[in-house]
Amino acid sequence: xxxxxxxxxxxxxxxxxxxxxxxxxxxxxxxxxxxxxxxxxxxxxxxxxxxxxxxxxxxxxxxxxxxxxxxxxxxxxxxxxxxxxxxxxxxxxxxxxxxxxxxxxxxxxxxx
Amino acid sequence: xxxxxxxxxxxxxxxxxxxxxxxxxxxxxxxxxxxxxxxxxxxxxxxxxxxxxxxxxxxxxxxxxxxxxxxxxxxxxxxxxxxxxxxxxxxxxxxxxxxxxxxxxxxxx
Numbered sequence: 001x002x003x004x005x006x007x008x009x010x011x012x013x014x015x016x017x018x019x020x021x022x023x024x025x026x027x028x029x030x031x032x033x034x035x036x037x038x039x040x041x042x043x044x045x046x047x048x049x050x051x052x053x054x055x056x057x058x059x060x061x062x063x064x065x066x067x068x069x070x071x072x073x074x075x076x077x078x079x080x081x082x083x084x085x086x087x088x089x090x091x092x093x094x095x096x097x098x099x100x101x102x103x104x105x106x107x108x109x110x111x112x
Numbered sequence: 113x114x115x116x117x118x119x120x121x122x123x124x125x126x127x128x129x130x131x132x133x134x135x136x137x138x139x140x141x142x143x144x145x146x147x148x149x150x151x152x153x154x155x156x157x158x159x160x161x162x163x164x165x166x167x168x169x170x171x172x173x174x175x176x177x178x179x180x181x182x183x184x185x186x187x188x189x190x191x192x193x194x195x196x197x198x199x200x201x202x203x204x205x206x207x208x209x210x211x212x213x214x215x216x217x218x219x220x221x
């Protein structure tokens with residue numbers, strides 16, 4: 001692994017289904033983030049984690065949950081998907097020295 | 113409230129110079145970031161300003177005025193590969209990034 005990876009690359013999901021988006025980084029960054037990006041809107045923060053074992057809510061947390069069991073992994077779960085969750089999801093990580101965020105390649109999710 | 117404003121779209125000619133402006137309002141301020149995002153790809157870091165003034169990095173420069181809540185990204189000697197969206201983001205007092213919607217830059221030959 002080099003940097004930050006996300007899986008799946010894309011997914012079509014029926015409304016009401018549960019879905020987990022995976023994110024893994026190998027840079028030993030303390031902080032990790034989940035954003036959604038919709039046309040015409042800026043990146044919006046869903047959830048974040050400043051360090052393993054802790055998580056926090058961002059701007060648009062409803063309908064999503066996260067966990068941070070270790071430094072490397074930060075999965076995002078949609079418990080019961082709805083069409084308004086159709087979006088491109090980006091995972092990012094940063095360390096405390098620079099605040100620069102490194103982004104994964106994104107997951108394009110369509111909820112029908 | 114917190115807000116970032118930047119133009120939706122700009123057009124420029126290959127070889128020319130373009131300036132993309134960004135104004136911000138945040139609860140506290142811990143720096144201003146510029147990212148580049150090509151269509152269908154992830155954002156990539158371009159610059160970070162926390163003090164007033166101009167930071168130059170090759171063909172790209174970024175300027176910050178904290179008193180005016182204003183930044184710009186200056187791109188010189190434009191190349192076709194510079195066609196992308198440019199995202200402005202301000203870091204608030206909680207060290208969270210507040211993002212603008214991005215400026216789509218179209219480069220014409």
